[in-house]
Amino acid sequence: MTTTSPIRLPALAEHSALWEGRARNVLTWRRPFLQGVNWSDPPFATWFADGELNVSENCLDRHVAAGIGDRIAIYWEGEPGDRVQFTYRELLAEVCRAANAFATLGIGKGDRVVIYLPLIPEAIIAMLACARIGAIHSVVFAGFSPQSLRARVDDAGAKLVITADGGIRKGKVTPLKGAVDEALTEAQSVEHVLVVQRTSGERGERLNLETGSAWMPEGVGWRPGRDMWWHEVLDAESSVHEPEAFAAETPLFILYTSGTTGAPKGIVHTSAGYLTQAVFTHSTVFDLRPESDVYWCTADVGWITGHSYVVYGPLANGATQVIYEGAPDTPHHARWWELVERYRVSIFYTAPTAIRTFMRLGRQLADPYDLSSLRVLGSVGEPINPEAWEWFRDNVGGGGTPVIDTWWQTETGAVMAAPGVHQEVFKPGSVQHPVSGVHLSVVRDDGTPTAHDEIGFLVAELPWPSMARGIWGDPDRFVDTYWSRFPGRYFTGDSALVDSDGDLWLRGRVDDVMNVAGHRLSTAEIEATLGAHPYVAESAVVGAFDEKSGQAVVAFVVLKDSQRAAAGEDAHAVTVLRTWVRDQIGAIASPRQILVVPDLPKTRSGKIMRRLLRNAAEDRPVGDVTTLSDTSIMAVISARLAAGHTED
Ligand code: WTA
Numbered sequence: 264m265t266t267t268s269p270i271r272l273p274a275l276a277e278h279s280a281l282w283e284g285r286a287r288n289v290l291t292w293r294r295p296f297l298q299g300v301n302w303s304d305p306p307f308a309t310w311f312a313d314g315e316l317n318v319s320e321n322c323l324d325r326h327v328a329a330g331i332g333d334r335i336a337i338y339w340e341g342e343p344g345d346r347v348q349f350t351y352r353e354l355l356a357e358v359c360r361a362a363n364a365f366a367t368l369g370i371g372k373g374d375r376v377v378i379y380l381p382l383i384p385e386a387i388i389a390m391l392a393c394a395r396i397g398a399i400h401s402v403v404f405a406g407f408s409p410q411s412l413r414a415r416v417d418d419a420g421a422k423l424v425i426t427a428d429g430g431i432r433k434g435k436v437t438p439l440k441g442a443v444d445e446a447l448t449e450a451q452s453v454e455h456v457l458v459v460q461r462t463s464g465e466r467g468e469r470l471n472l473e474t475g476s477a478w479m480p481e482g483v484g485w486r487p488g489r490d491m492w493w494h495e496v497l498d499a500e501s502s503v504h505e506p507e508a509f510a511a512e513t514p515l516f517i518l519y520t521s522g523t524t525g526a527p528k529g530i531v532h533t534s535a536g537y538l539t540q541a542v543f544t545h546s547t548v549f550d551l552r553p554e555s556d557v558y559w560c561t562a563d564v565g566w567i568t569g570h571s572y573v574v575y576g577p578l579a580n581g582a583t584q585v586i587y588e589g590a591p592d593t594p595h596h597a598r599w600w601e602l603v604e605r606y607r608v609s610i611f612y613t614a615p616t617a618i619r620t621f622m623r624l625g626r627q628l629a630d631p632y633d634l635s636s637l638r639v640l641g642s643v644g645e646p647i648n649p650e651a652w653e654w655f656r657d658n659v660g661g662g663g664t665p666v667i668d669t670w671w672q673t674e675t676g677a678v679m680a681a682p683g684v685h686q687e688v689f690k691p692g693s694v695q696h697p698v699s700g701v702h703l704s705v706v707r708d709d710g711t712p713t714a715h716d717e718i719g720f721l722v723a724e725l726p727w728p729s730m731a732r733g734i735w736g737d738p739d740r741f742v743d744t745y746w747s748r749f750p751g752r753y754f755t756g757d758s759a760l761v762d763s764d765g766d767l768w769l770r771g772r773v774d775d776v777m778n779v780a781g782h783r784l785s786t787a788e789i790e791a792t793l794g795a796h797p798y799v800a801e802s803a804v805v806g807a808f809d810e811k812s813g814q815a816v817v818a819f820v821v822l823k824d825s826q827r828a829a830a831g832e833d834a835h836a837v838t839v840l841r842t843w844v845r846d847q848i849g850a851i852a853s854p855r856q857i858l859v860v861p862d863l864p865k866t867r868s869g870k871i872m873r874r875l876l877r878n879a880a881e882d883r884p885v886g887d888v889t890t891l892s893d894t895s896i897m898a899v900i901s902a903r904l905a906a907g908h909t910e911d
Contacts, residue, residue, distance in 0.1 A: 272702055272724055275302060281700050282310070282728050286539040289546070289579070291325045292316050293508035296535075300726055306746040306753070307733065308726040309512050310536035317506040318515060318534050319362070319395035322578035323355040324506065335583045338557075338606050339384050342431045342589025343470045347384060351581070354388070359504035360497045361392035367500065368455050370423050372397030372509070375517065377421040377453075378564075379403045379412055379443060381430035382588045385459045385493060386564045387574055389425050390516075394534075397509050401517040401529070404565025405430050405437070406867040408889045409445035411527075415519050418529055419735060420452045425493070429462030433590045436462045436472055444484075456486070459493040511535035517735045518567055520673040528744070529735030530567075530673050536728030538575055540677035544698055545576030548667060549610045549639050550684040557636070559585040559603070560612040566868045567673040568643055571729075572612060576677075591617060596624055600632040600659075611659070612641035612669075616801075616869035618651045618659075623800035623823050626658040634659060639684060641667045644869060646769045646787045648794040652691035670694040670769055672755065674745065676729030679703065680767055692791065695766045701727050703767065705759050710749050715763045718770050718785060723753040758785060779812050784852055786873065792847045793818060798826045798836055803863050803871045804854070807880035815855035817880040818844075819900065821862060833859040856880070858907060860900050867892045879904055 272278075279299030286296070296314025326332065332352035339347045349357070370376060376393050378400055380386040386402070393400040401419045403412050405427075416424065426443045429436040440458055447453050462472050512533045519527040545551060551558065558577055562568035577584050585606045591599050603611065621628070640660050642652070647668050656666045666689065670680040680703060682695040689695075697703045702724040705713045713719035723730075730753070734741040748754045758770040771787035786804040793802040802820040809815035820840065822830050830836040837857045845853040864872045867890070875897055878885050885897045 275300065275725070278700070278702075278725050282536075282539065285543050285700070286311055286314075286535065286728070289542045290316060290535065290539060291321055296511060300728075302726050305726075305751065306742060307738075308536075308730060310539075310726075310728045311511040314511045314535060315508040316511065316535055317395065317508055318538055318575070318579075319358060319391045320506040321538060322391055322394075322575065323351060323358060326351045326581045327355055329581075331581055334553075334581065336578060337384060337387070337584060337586055339586045340588065340602065341383070341470075342434070342587075342593055343472070345470060349384065354391075354578075356502035357384075357388045357497075358391045358395060359502050360500045361388050362395040362504045362506075363500035364457075364496045365392055365396055365398065365423065367496075368423060368457075370396065370398050373514070374398045374423070375419040375421040376400050376423045376425065377403055377412075377416050377419060379405055379407075379424060379426045379439060380459060380564075381405050381427055381432075381439070381461060382563050382569075382586060383427065383459065383461055384586070385425075385427070387578075387586075390564065390570075390574055391578070394515060395504065395506050397507065397513055399514045399516060401519065402565050402570070403519070404563060404867060405439055406432075406565075406890075406892070409442045411890070412442060413446040413448075414527065415529075416446060416451060416453060418519075418527075419517055422452060422454050423457065424453050424455075425457045425459070427459040427461040428464075428467075431462060431470075431472070431589065433593050444486075454489070456490045457493045457496060458490060509534060512732070514732070516570065518570065518673055520567075528737070528740065530731045531733045531735050532570075532676050532729065533732050536730070537571075537676050538579060540727065540729035541571040541576040542579045544678040544681075545572060545582075546580050548669060548678050548681050548684065548698065549612070549641060551580055551582060551610065553581045553583070556582060556609045557585060557606050558582050558610040558612075559587075559606070559608045560641075561587070561591075561599070561614070561617065562612075562643075563868065567671075567676070568612075568868075571677050591620075597628045597632060600629045600634060603634050603637065604632040607636040609636050610639045610641070611637055612643065614644040614869045615642055615647040615651055616645065616865060616871070618642065618647070618655045619794075619801045621659075622651060622654045623821070625825055626654075629658060635661060637661070637664055639667065640664050641669055643669045643671070643678075645871070646771065646791070647692060648791045649691035650794050665689060666691070668692075668694050670757075670767075674731040675723075675727070675755075676731065679723070679727070690766055693762070693766045693768045697767070704752075705761050705767070706749060706752075710752075713760065716760055718758050718760045720749070720773060721755045721757045721759040721767075721769070722749050723755065779806065779809075779814050779816060779851055784816065789816060789818065789844060789848065789852055789854070792844055792852070793820055793840060795847070796840060796843050798822050798830045798840065800824075801863060803873055803876055805873050805877040805880055807855075807877060809855065816852060817876070818854040818857045819860050819863060819876055820857060822859060856907065858900070858903055860896075860903060862893060862896050864888070864891050864893070864896050864900070866890050876900070 294315035296311040301309040517529040680694040705719040770785040800823040806814035
């Protein structure tokens with residue numbers, strides 16, 4: 264539970280016993296464990312350490328053995344409309360081929376494999392094949408630049424890189440192999456590059472793509488000996504592969520995530536504890552019924568959500584899922600609703616930013632589609648404002664579906680807090696409580712519990728099975744970043760409050776907490792207020808340096824298309840919104856500046872990059888925009904800010 268004072272925690276043995284029972288229930292073990300958690304060397308936990316299992320066997324073989332090999336594991340649809348489906352039996356055969364191929368290429372236990380692929384079935388097959396042979400995968404989102412890819416390949420010391428000739432996004436082909444060639448140099452650890460044919464060869468011809476040699480930019484080409492076609496290598500291999508048993512703490516993957524400094528952190532997750540919590544939460548948080556549900560999580564496998572809730576959770580649960588390669592607006596804005604109707608999706612897990620985009624476009628888009636199959640909706644990645652929550656439930660969910668707001672992080676591996684799917688009353692905007700077996704608290708700077716409704720720091724009190732085991736190659740950074748601010752507790756970096764009912768509300772990253780004239784203000788709170796005004800589709804608030812008050816509130820707002828006429832001139836909308844914020848929260852929260860902008864700077868996973876906005880608002884160089892989904896938006900925003908200054 265989330266606690267304010269006094270903190271009551273179970274004894275460690277009791278806490279461990281709860282998860283031990285689940286680990287036995289939800290996983291198939293080769294060698295049963297006797298040990299639960301070992302927390303004798305915090306913050307480096309182990310779970311079930313003397314047990315052995317194979318993660319890929321848990322996702323595939325055991326379902327075939329249980330007689331559900333003919334169940335569809337994946338309905339995959341490409342952006343141009345091509346479709347492929349895999350039963351569990353078929354997926355197993357492909358993963359076996361890939362595992363055999365990797366072994367032939369000299370990849371074994373503990374070797375690192377970087378996966379730089381679009382959201383195509385091969386990405387999942389490659390991940391599971393690594394797991395099957397004890398290799399450690401590191402998926403790098405295919406939208407990252409060659410420089411980012413290179414930094415990750417080097418940090419991980421990868422021996423094998425798996426990519427595709429190209430990726431398809433918004434109707435265009437991006438030359439992924441070219442990016443890999445640019446990223447890799449002679450001196451690197453990489454011995455082989457496997458290239459999936461997505462946009463050239465037969466597949467490209469079938470799709471009518473204008474490919475030519477798009478994947479080979481000038482001056483870089485095929486390196487014989489290093490580069491091989493995925494299909495040629497796999498075709499030569501057997502579809503049978505005996506999975507080896509690995510110790511529970513065998514590293515499963517490294518996933519790089521950005522920290523407060525420039526260098527990305529390689530978050531390390533291991534096998535059995537991670538899988539236990541991913542499987543348990545996927546099943547309970549969404550009330551999964553694997554025999555009848557069709558599940559769809561819109562995340563890319565390049566992010567943690569794609570790892571835990573596209574690959575490991577759903578497949579280990581024997582679920583049937585939809586995976587869509589492309590952009591939600593290609594070739595039309597209702598593409599997602601078309602897919603929900605076609606596959607009769609019943610559980611749909613997405614991000615607030617997508618929901619707000621659909622809100623802005625209007626509900627009429629969904630009207631022609633039958634969304635009645637949906638019974639559970641989920642949200643992750645950012646605080647969801649109550650308006651977006653209600654819009655999602657009413658317009659996508661037909662009014663009756665629960666919207667499960669799930670809070671968690673790359674570092675936590677799996678969902679940590681979410682409302683119960685069966686509860687009768689929900690609180691839009693609140694994640695409500697930790698999942699059973701997770702213990703969170705909200706504390707003050709000095710570590711004492713906050714009072715009700717007081718914003719503080721969200722921490723975890725006890726180790727949990729899917730917790731990060733470290734930062735690759737940098738144990739000190741792991742200790743410093745997460746475990747030193749509140750000794751003995753995991754510091755999430757998020758602010759939160761517990762209301763008088765004991766329900767948990769996330770209030771944004773701590774670095775997004777502003778201090779205006781000695782008052783602590785949350786960016787998320789002001790954003791929620793702006794979001795509650797009918798004009799506003801989306802907003803981002805930052806605390807910018809201010810001579811008078813230390814920090815001042817600067818708000819960037821995107822107006823709803825449907826409200827443009829009502830809002831009138833931007834200057835009028837700004838006046839209305841400033842008064843609104845003052846009226847809703849108080850004069851202290853009144854923004855120094857409100858800027859109407861066409862869009863917000865977002866990463867490709869949909870996170871708003873408030874840091875860039877803060878830099879712009881403080882007249883500093885904006886910083887690296889290469890990870891944004893629209894790299895030009897900051898220039899537009901900076902120009903508007905500059906124009907605003909001269910008007911002042
Ligand atoms: C934020 C994504 C409020 C939070 C799974 C966290 C959320 C960071 C929520 C982790 C939510 C995620 N409500 N905030 N439901 N979910 N966050 O590592 O700030 O990409 O620390 O993991 O996203 O982002 P990450």
